[in-house]
Amino acid sequence: MMIHDITEQVGKYKVRKRIGRGHGSGSGKTSGRGHKGAKSRSGYSRRPAFEGGQMQYFRRIPKRGFTNADFKTVYHIVNLASLEARFKKGATVDAAALVEAGLIRNFKNPVKILGQGDLTIALNIAADKFSTSALKKIEAAGGSATVIEKKKWVRDRSVMPKKKAAAQAEADKGSDE
Secondary structure (H helix, E strand, O other): OOHHHOOOOOOOOOOOOOOOOOHHHOOOOOOOOOOOOHHHOOOOOOOOOOOOOOOOHHHHOOOOOOOOHHHOOOOEEEEHHHHHHHOOOOOEEOHHHHHHHOOOOOOOOOEEEEOOOOOOOOOEEEEOEEOHHHHHHHHHOOOEEEEOOOOOOOOOHHHOOHHHHHHHHHHHHHHHO
16 A cells, blocks of 8 residues: 555554454564563663663763853843833833743743844833843933842851851950950
C-alpha cells in the first residue's frame, strides 16, 4: 500500500496493539518485554542519560576550564514600544505592574528596559537596569527612570556563635583600654 492509496475508509488512526492476550495473539506471555532483566519488570523506568551500563557520554567527554555561566544574571527584557502599548500617561511602571500587564512572568529575575520603539507618553518607570537609549527616550517624553538599588547582604553580628562572641568581646575590651 502506498500513501496515495490511503482513503477515508482506512481511517486516520492505527488501532493500538493489545498485548498480554495469549500466545495466539502474537504478543502474549512476555508481552514483548523479553525474558528477565529490569526492563521486563513492572515499574521499571530508566533514568535520563542511562546507556545500558556503559559509561555515559557526559562522563566520557573531557572537562576543561571554568565557566561562570551558572552565576550570570538573566534579566527580564522589556522594550519601550510594549510599555507605550500597555500603559496610560503618568502611570507608574514597576515589576508588579509589568507582571499584571503580562510583559514579564514573575519577580524571579531583575528587569531591564531597552530603548526599542518610541515613547510618546510620560511614564514613571522603576527597573533594575536601563539602556542608554531607553533613558534618553523616557526623559525626552517627560517621564522619569528610577534605578532600583540592590540590597547588599550584611552579616548580622547579633547572632554570632558563643565562642566568636566571647572572642569579639575580649578584642573590643582590649582595644578600649
